[in-house]
Every structure is written in C-alpha cells, then in structure tokens.
Amino acid sequence: MSQQKVTRLHTVKEKKGFNARRKLGELLVETGLLSRKKLEEALQIQAGTGKRLGQILMELGVISEEEIAFALAMQLKIPFVDLKDYMINSEVMETIPEGICRKFLCIPIERRENVLHVSMADPLDLNMIKELQFITGYN
Numbered sequence: 001m002s003q004q005k006v007t008r009l010h011t012v013k014e015k016k017g018f019n020a021r022r023k024l025g026e027l028l029v030e031t032g033l034l035s036r037k038k039l040e041e042a043l044q045i046q047a048g049t050g051k052r053l054g055q056i057l058m059e060l061g062v063i064s065e066e067e068i069a070f071a072l073a074m075q076l077k078i079p080f081v082d083l084k085d086y087m088i089n090s091e092v093m094e095t096i097p098e099g100i101c102r103k104f105l106c107i108p109i110e111r112r113e114n115v116l117h118v119s120m121a122d123p124l125d126l127n128m129i130k131e132l133q134f135i136t137g138y139n
Contacts, residue, residue: 025053027071028063038062081109081119092116095136104128108136115139 025043028034034057042056049056054068066082073080088109095108095116105121106128116138122128133139 022075024068024071024075027075028057028067031071031074033067033071034063076123078123083107083109083119095138096132097135100132100135104132106132111138 022030025034025039029036029039038057038060042053042060042062045051045056045060046053054063054072057063058065058068070080086109088107089111092108092111095111096106096118101107104125107119108116109119110117116132116136118132120128
C-alpha cells in the first residue's frame with residue numbers, strides 16, 4: 001500500500017464547515033493555509049501595486065500555486081483536480097487538439113455521455129468554454 005504525502009491541502013480537505021463564499025484571502029485564513037498577519041501584509045502590497053492577491057502571496061512565498069488553485073476552486077464551488085495523480089484516457093485526450101490545449105491552458109480529463117470535463121487554468125473564461133464546446137461538440 002502506497003503512502004500519500006501529507007500536505008497542507010490534505011489537511012484542509014479533511015476540515016469541514018468553512019464558508020466558501022468568502023473573499024479569497026479570508027478563505028485562505030479560514031482554512032488555515034494563511035495567517036491573518038500575512039494576509040494583511042499582502043493586502044497592503046495589493047493596495048499599492050494593484051496585483052492579484054494570489055500572485056502577491058506566491059511572490060512572498062507564503063502559499064503555493066496549487067494552494068491558490070485549491071482555494072479558488074472552493075470559492076467558485078468547482079472541483080479541484082490534482083493532475084499529477086490523474087490517469088486520463090487517450091481517447092479523451094484526443095477530443096481537444098493539442099494546439100488548442102496549449103492556447104487555452106486546458107486538458108480534457110473525462111467524458112461522460114455528452115459532457116466533457118476539462119481542467120483549465122481559467123475556469124471563468126466563458127469565451128474559452130464556448131469555443132471548446134464548439135470545437136468538441138460536447139457540453
């Protein structure tokens with residue numbers, strides 16, 4: 001039996017009862033991924049630079065890109081998929097041409113009936129989603 005590496009995300013996944021409707025910074029504090037002090041520091045930097053909070057937190061080295069993605073998924077109420085351990089069927093991979101995957105930073109991961117599940121860098125990009133639906137014929 002293989003042992004799974006325990007990360008801060010594994011600990012958060014086991015917690016229950018936090019409010020996913022909060023702002024990103026509050027959600028990170030509530031889940032224990034970020035201290036209140038570091039959030040306040042990052043918000044001061046954000047006020048002066050206009051950068052995104054997640055970018056600032058990564059530049060400060062207090063949170064990883066994976067942890068930001070996880071928190072955003074919680075905030076948006078969409079599944080978080082760790083692609084490192086995900087087996088993708090080759091037929092599913094062929095549903096979106098490689099050039100399109102590179103352009104949109106996306107990977108098809110699963111197909112069920114007329115629905116194609118896609119892991120993407122920006123799940124809020126509605127134009128990309130519409131274009132992928134047009135290209136693939138899937139919802």
